[in-house]
């Protein structure tokens with residue numbers, strides 16, 4: 001499913017946080033949102049998720065204006081993994097992943113076979129199958145992050161929006177999670193800080209600075225020494241790795 005934003009802006013208390021952003025995530029592709037702290041990545045993701053309404057502009061899911069869809073339909077079609085997901089109850093891991101199935105059930109319906117299978121599949125894909133009966137509150141930060149991704153995958157969404165999905169993960173799980181998202185049949189937009197991971201896993205990169213798009217295109221087009229210097233104020237060497245051929249950013253301290 002195509003996800004597009006057409007010149008969306010969002011202000012809070014007269015401060016323009018997202019400023020005329022247009023992006024397109026093609027069906028099945030993975031778009032990386034890059035940019036310094038406070039550049040508007042999370043705010044844009046919330047607009048794309050329909051959690052906030054843009055002050056101007058429109059977000060479309062396929063041909064549908066997100067603003068015209070009911071909350072339940074958005075929840076069936078768009079999965080969101082935010083940076084921090086607090087719970088005020090004391091659920092088991094299974095309960096948290098099961099939340100992803102709510103948009104697909106009538107309120108009076110018990111958990112069915114399809115739900116159980118979706119929960120099991122999502123838990124297996126994120127490596128938390130052996131944690132289903134553990135209290136969520138007792139998980140490590142990285143395990144919680146994987147459970148939140150499992151919840152969003154169990155939702156079986158057309159579009160997956162992820163806010164720094166790798167920030168608590170060790171290197172193995174960073175690679176696993178991004179591979180999982182890339183290989184899933186889902187259109188994904190992920191805010192990322194690691195330029196090497198973004199280059200390795202994203203089809204398209206969009207770079208924000210002060211709420212505006214300052215670069216967009218393939219990783220090779222976007223991740224350049226000039227861009228890193230301009231946007232982050234850091235000197236870096238961007239080159240092809242001599243063995244893997246992957247685009248590689250090396251910082252000059």
Ligand SMILES: Nc1ncnc2c1ncn2[C@@H]1O[C@H](COP(=O)(O)OP(=O)(O)OP(=O)(O)O)[C@@H](O)[C@H]1O
Nearest residue numbers: 012013017035036037038039040041042043044191
């Ligand atoms: N509800 C709000 N009220 C006031 N300011 C806000 C609100 N939401 C976001 N902002 C401000 O908007 C700017 C962009 O924030 P946002 O969280 O979107 O950036 P980000 O690129 O995701 O940052 P980070 O990389 O640090 O997570 C920040 O300066 C933030 O303080």
